[in-house]
Every structure is written in structure tokens, then in C-alpha cells.
Amino acid sequence: MSTVLLDGTEQLINGLMYGCFYALIGGGFTLLFGVLRRFNLAYGSTIMAGAYAGLIPVYLFNAPVLVLFVTTIVVSVLVGLLVEFCCFRFLRKGHELAPLMTTIGMLIVIDETIVYLTDAVGLKYPAPFGDESLALGPFLIRPDYLAILVVSVVSFSAIFYLLYRTRFGRAMRAVAERPDAAQILGVSVRHVNVLTFVLTSALAGIIGFFAAVSVGSARPEMAAWLTGKGLVVMVLGGLGSFPGAIVGGLALGVLEFEAVWFLGSSYRDILAFAILFLVLIVRPGGLLGTRTA
Amino acid sequence: MEYYVAIGSIIGIHAMLGLSVYLVAISGQMSFGQQGFFALGAYLAGLSTALWGLHLLPALVLGVVVAAAVGLLVGFPALRVRGLYLAIATFGFGEIVRLAFLNVRYTRRIGDRVVGPNASEGFRHVRYIYDRGITPLEYLGIILLALVVVVILFYFLERSKLGAKLRAVEEDEVAASMIGINVTRVKVFGFTVAAGVAGLAGGLFIHYSSYIDHDMVALPLAIASVTYPIFGGLGSFVGPLLGAVALVGLTESLRTLHGAREFIYGALIILTMLFRPRGIVDEALVLRVKGWLPLRAARRPAPAP
Structure with missing residues (x-):
């Protein structure tokens, strides 16, 4: 095989694995958007809060990574419930921009609290998967990317099962489709909203853990970066389409890795946003979306 | 005194950004990309005075024209x-501009300084107002003068047929097109003017601070510019002005509180939205205030005999 093809394939594998991570972020945004028809800009901050909180037992008691992982998820869920309570529950209906603004307010509150408590210094994160690359035939693979792949497949399967095989999933899809009709048929919209927040925030915990592990530290810039990627993936796939988020995430991952390898890292983000802009204009509904903008 | 002059300058510039978002918002759209036009205006105006030796006024005009032209080009698609979708598309545009400036290098050595956009170093040493001996207070006057010009423009725009068309498009696009309004043209017009206003803010900013870099036109600036009109209210151009004065003023007056400052800022936004989801100066308030004005009362038709 020629080197170009070989390199291209290696980046394709890496891109697909890292794309799973993007798909997780996009999936979280999409589930929230699908059910609430609202946009939660504080989601990136929820992820970051979990990632930072996971470090507390490690720094205090030198706890093992599993404790860190569980703490991350638990704290993310708590923060998610706080966001729901402060930004959505008491909001009057029929105002599109108000929830955008309340979540921006929440984003500022969470981010600044973290910056204040940590003096804006990145905190070192443990590397539970080692940093030795695994050899798979001619290709080198990072172990943490492999872990991301496994965890994403498990998470996606769980979410698909929940959405399409359980009563709660059916209620969620009903609320996403027609909230008022679902309410009349006896589905508690508020209940579904809260449970959706619990679900997506648990996902946020997983995302936060891997986001911090893959760069080796928890940093305050995380939130903005995660929000940017999440939005791009969500729009690429089509707003509110969960399978779309997976496709969008994988596409973005592959695209970025190939771009870094062949064009250089300074083009990575420009390319991502240029593609986003083009997709929006040519196919406003996203790759798998059916709803028109 | 210098401190208040600095705050005044920042308020003036941010108020323009707020007005820029507001103009897009009153046709029912939301832009997270005005910082891209701000950056374009800043770089063009900075280049004009620092490298091409232009006077401040044509430099600002050039920045406005280029920002507006790009606004027109971006606005159509x-x-x-x-x-x-539009919010995210415009944010994508803003990021493209920011990342482009992160890679652009166009410098010249003037004396012992390297002047011009210098990739990640940013655009430094735009020393026009220092070289001409313009004091910060005088420059604040220039900013406020520009703001007054923009506000007068907005005042007449709101009362014009075009302003009514923008509001009609926000209310109901289908209905607006049924009564013969060219919806696309109205929206693109609003977007283009808004881009020009953001470009003006950028041009004024780079001469105020003497430099700009890509970090200054990232997501936080987008969030700030969107916050002013939504917090201040979308009922009238007074909303974004009030938003900029209140929020910039609040940030500055809480400076001694360190960590608590941003906390209060965020909490205030949440509370305002819970009680006034369309901002402080919403349509209902505008109507009520107009009812108080004697001017309005005089114009009411006389009761039928």
C-alpha cells in the first residue's frame, strides 16, 4: 500500500473513533433539543462541571478511576437538574429567545464558578488507559480512543433501547412529536422533561470524563469547545434526529483527522465550519434531517 | 476620570454591537456572527490608518462598506x-472569519515596530489616535458621535415603512409575503445594515484599544452582543442601548467582587428572562410609554361628533 493510502486509512480509523466522541456530544444536544424544542447552551458547562467534580475524590482520597467516573456522572446529573430547574421550569411559554438567554446566564454562572474555584488553571487528569499506542496490523491506535469507541457503542445501544423499546422512550418520542397531544393522552410532559435532563446529563458525565482523559487535563476552555462541536454535529445531522447526530459526529471526526493530516492543523476548524455553513445552505435540514428549517 | 472614559468607550462600542444584533432580531432572526463583521471592520479600518495612511473617517467608512458587502454576500444564502439554524450558521461564519485572521499575515516594519495583522499575534500598534494627539476623552466623543449617528438612523428606520416591513416579517413571514413584502429582500437588507453597524463598532474599537486579536472576537463577544438586545428588550432600539449600559456598567461596578461578579451577572440574566421573557423594554412597555407621550395623544383622531 502506498503511504498516502496507509496514512489516509489510519486517520480514517482514528477519525471514526474520535467521531464517536463527537457523536456522543451531538447526541446529548440532540436529545435535549428533540424533546424540549429548546436549546440548552449550558450543556457544555454541565459536561465541564462533571469532569471537574470527578477530580475531587481523586485529589482528596486518591480514589480509583472508577470512583472518578461515577462521581462525574452523578455530579453532571445534579447540575443538569439545576439547569432544568433554573432555566426551563418556570419559563413562560411561547418565547423562543428566553430559554436561550437563561441557559447563557447559567453557562456564565457555572463557568465562572469553576474558574473562580480553580484559578483558571487546568487540572491534571489521570490516564487510566495508559499512553502506549496499540498496533493493529500496520496501524497505530490510541487506547483511549478505543475506549471511547467501546463506551459510545454501549451508550448508543442503551439509548436506542430506551427510545424504542421502553414506555419512557415512547413517552419521550411522543413529547418530541406533539407535546400538547402527548399531554392530553396522559403523558406528563414535565416528568418527561426532567427525565430527559437526567438522561442527557448522565451522558454529559461520560462525555466529560473522556473529554478530559483524551487531553490529559480538565480545563476551563472545555465548555466552549464542546458547545461548538456539539452544535456543528447537531446541525450536520439534522436538528432533533438522534441517528443524524451519530452520522454527523462520525463525519466530523473523519473530516477533521484527514484535514489535520493532509492540510495541517490550522485548517482543521476552518474546514469544519466551512462544511457546516455549506451543509446548512445546501441541505438546511441536515444530512439525515427531514424537517426543513 | 480615565477609568470612566474607558468604560464609556466600551459601552459605546458594545451598544453598537447590540444594535447590530437587534436589527437582525427585529426581522425574527438571531445572529451569533456579528463579531465576524466586527473583526472585518476592525482589520480593514486598522489597515487603512496604520499601513495605508488614511484619515480616520475614510478608514471607518471602508470598514463599514466591506463589512456590509460581506454581510450582503453571506446574507443571501x-x-x-x-x-x-441561522444562529448556528452565522456563528459558523463568525468562526470562519476569526480563524482566517488567525492565519493571515500582512505586516510591514514601521520604525522599530512590526505593524499589521500578524497571524496569532494579532493586529498590533494601530497608533492613529496617539500619533495625532487625540486624547481618550476626545476619542470617546468620536465614539459617542458615531453612536448618535447610528441611533438616529435606527430611529428613522423604525418609523419608516421598511421598519414596519421588518416587524411584519418577524410577526408572520407568510402573511408578510401575502401582502406583497419581499421577505428575502427585507431580511437581507436588515442583515446588511446590521453588518455595517458591527463593522463600524470594530473600526472604532481597534483605534480605541490599538490592537485586536482573534481571541477578542470569539464566542464570548458573540454572547455579549446577543445578550444586550435580548436582556434590554426587543421592543425598541432603546432596549439594546439600555442592555449595553446596564450590563457593561454592572460588570464594571462589581469589579471588586472578583468571583461573585460573573455569578451575579449570570443570575441577573436568568431572573430577568423569567419575569420579562422579551427583555426589559418589550413591546408592551413601548406601547405604554407611547401612550403617555402628549405628542401621541395629539395625533389621535378626534372623536366623531
Whole structure:
């Protein structure tokens, strides 16, 4: 095989694995958007809060990574419930921009609290998967990317099962489709909203853990970066389409890795946003979306 | 004194950004990309005075024209989508501009300084107002003068037929097109003027601070510019002005509180939205205030005999 093809394939594998991570972020945004028809800009901050909180037992008691992982998820869920309570529950209906603004307010509150408590210094994160690359035939693979792949497949399967095989999933899809009709048929919209927040925030915990592990530290810039990627993936796939988020995430991952390898890292983000802009204009509904903008 | 002059300058510049978002918002759209036009205006105006030796006024005008032209070019395709899609598309545009400036290098050595956009170093040493001996207070006057010009423009725009068309498009696009309004043209017009206003803010900013870099036109600036009109209210151009004065003023007056400052800022936004979801100066308030004005009362038709 020629080197170009070989390199291209290696980046394709890496891109697909890292794309799973993007798909997780996009999936979280999409589930929230699908059910609430609202946009939660504080989601990136929820992820970051979990990632930072996971470090507390490690720094205090030198706890093992599993404790860190569980703490991350638990704290993310708590923060998610706080966001729901402060930004959505008491909001009057029929105002599109108000929830955008309340979540921006929440984003500022969470981010600044973290910056204040940590003096804006990145905190070192443990590397539970080692940093030795695994050899798979001619290709080198990072172990943490492999872990991301496994965890994403498990998470996606769980979410698909929940959405399409359980009563709660059916209620969620009903609320996403027609909230008022679902309410009349006896589905508690508020209940579904809260449970959706619990679900997506648990996902946020997983995302936060891997986001911090893959760069080796928890940093305050995380939130903005995660929000940017999440939005791009969500729009690429089509707003509110969960399978779309997976496709969008994988596409973005592959695209970025190939771009870094062949064009250089300074083009990575420009390319991502240029593609986003083009997709929006040519196919406003996203790759798998059916709803028109 | 210098401190208040600095705050005044920042308020003036941010108020223009707020007005820029507001103009897009009153046709029912939301832009997270005005910082891209701000950056374009800043770089063009900075280049004009620092490298091409232009006077401040033509430099600002050039910045406005280029920002507006790009607004027109971006607006045509971008305004085909709306709502959240547009918010994200415009944010994508803003990021493209920011990342482009992160890679652009066009410098010249003047004396012992390297002047011009210098990739990640940013655009430094725009020393026009220092070289001409313009004091910060005088420059604040220039900023406020520009703001007054923009506000007068907005005042007449709101009362014009075009302003009514923008509001009609926000209310109901289908109905607006049924009564013969060219919805796309109205939206693109609003977007273009808004881009020009953001470009003006950028041009004024780079001469105020003497430099700009890509970090200054990232997501936080987008969030700030969107916050002013939504917090201040979308009922009238007074809303974004009030938003900029209140929020910049609040940030500055809480400076001694360190960590608690941003906390209060965020909490205030949440509380305001819970009680006034369309901002402080919403349509209802505008109507009520107009009812108080004697001017309005005089124009009411006389009761039928």
C-alpha cells in the first residue's frame, strides 16, 4: 500500500473513533433539543462541571478511576437538574429567545464558578488507559480512543433501547412529536422533561470524563469547545434526529483527522465550519434531517 | 476620570454591537456572527490608518462598506435558513472569519515596530489616535458621535415603512409575503445594515484599544452582543442601548467582587428572562410609554361628533 493510502486509512480509523466522541456530544444536544424544542447552551458547562467534580475524590482520597467516573456522572446529573430547574421550569411559554438567554446566564454562572474555584488553571487528569499506542496490523491506535469507541457503542445501544423499546422512550418520542397531544393522552410532559435532563446529563458525565482523559487535563476552555462541536454535529445531522447526530459526529471526526493530516492543523476548524455553513445552505435540514428549517 | 472614559468607550462600542444584533432580531432572526463583521471592520479600518495612511473617517467608512458587502454576500444564502439554524450558521461564519485572521499575515516594519495583522499575534500598534494627539476623552466623543449617528438612523428606520416591513416579517413571514413584502429582500437588507453597524463598532474599537486579536472576537463577544438586545428588550432600539449600559456598567461596578461578579451577572440574566421573557423594554412597555407621550395623544383622531 502506498503511504498516502496507509496514512489516509489510519486517520480514517482514528477519525471514526474520535467521531464517536463527537457523536456522543451531538447526541446529548440532540436529545435535549428533540424533546424540549429548546436549546440548552449550558450543556457544555454541565459536561465541564462533571469532569471537574470527578477530580475531587481523586485529589482528596486518591480514589480509583472508577470512583472518578461515577462521581462525574452523578455530579453532571445534579447540575443538569439545576439547569432544568433554573432555566426551563418556570419559563413562560411561547418565547423562543428566553430559554436561550437563561441557559447563557447559567453557562456564565457555572463557568465562572469553576474558574473562580480553580484559578483558571487546568487540572491534571489521570490516564487510566495508559499512553502506549496499540498496533493493529500496520496501524497505530490510541487506547483511549478505543475506549471511547467501546463506551459510545454501549451508550448508543442503551439509548436506542430506551427510545424504542421502553414506555419512557415512547413517552419521550411522543413529547418530541406533539407535546400538547402527548399531554392530553396522559403523558406528563414535565416528568418527561426532567427525565430527559437526567438522561442527557448522565451522558454529559461520560462525555466529560473522556473529554478530559483524551487531553490529559480538565480545563476551563472545555465548555466552549464542546458547545461548538456539539452544535456543528447537531446541525450536520439534522436538528432533533438522534441517528443524524451519530452520522454527523462520525463525519466530523473523519473530516477533521484527514484535514489535520493532509492540510495541517490550522485548517482543521476552518474546514469544519466551512462544511457546516455549506451543509446548512445546501441541505438546511441536515444530512439525515427531514424537517426543513 | 480615565477609568470612566474607558468604560464609556466600551459601552459605546458594545451598544453598537447590540444594535447590530437587534436589527437582525427585529426581522425574527438571531445572529451569533456579528463579531465576524466586527473583526472585518476592525482589520480593514486598522489597515487603512496604520499601513495605508488614511484619515480616520475614510478608514471607518471602508470598514463599514466591506463589512456590509460581506454581510450582503453571506446574507443571501444564509437567510434561506432561520431560527436556530441561522444562529448556528452565522456563528459558523463568525468562526470562519476569526480563524482566517488567525492565519493571515500582512505586516510591514514601521520604525522599530512590526505593524499589521500578524497571524496569532494579532493586529498590533494601530497608533492613529496617539500619533495625532487625540486624547481618550476626545476619542470617546468620536465614539459617542458615531453612536448618535447610528441611533438616529435606527430611529428613522423604525418609523419608516421598511421598519414596519421588518416587524411584519418577524410577526408572520407568510402573511408578510401575502401582502406583497419581499421577505428575502427585507431580511437581507436588515442583515446588511446590521453588518455595517458591527463593522463600524470594530473600526472604532481597534483605534480605541490599538490592537485586536482573534481571541477578542470569539464566542464570548458573540454572547455579549446577543445578550444586550435580548436582556434590554426587543421592543425598541432603546432596549439594546439600555442592555449595553446596564450590563457593561454592572460588570464594571462589581469589579471588586472578583468571583461573585460573573455569578451575579449570570443570575441577573436568568431572573430577568423569567419575569420579562422579551427583555426589559418589550413591546408592551413601548406601547405604554407611547401612550403617555402628549405628542401621541395629539395625533389621535378626534372623536366623531
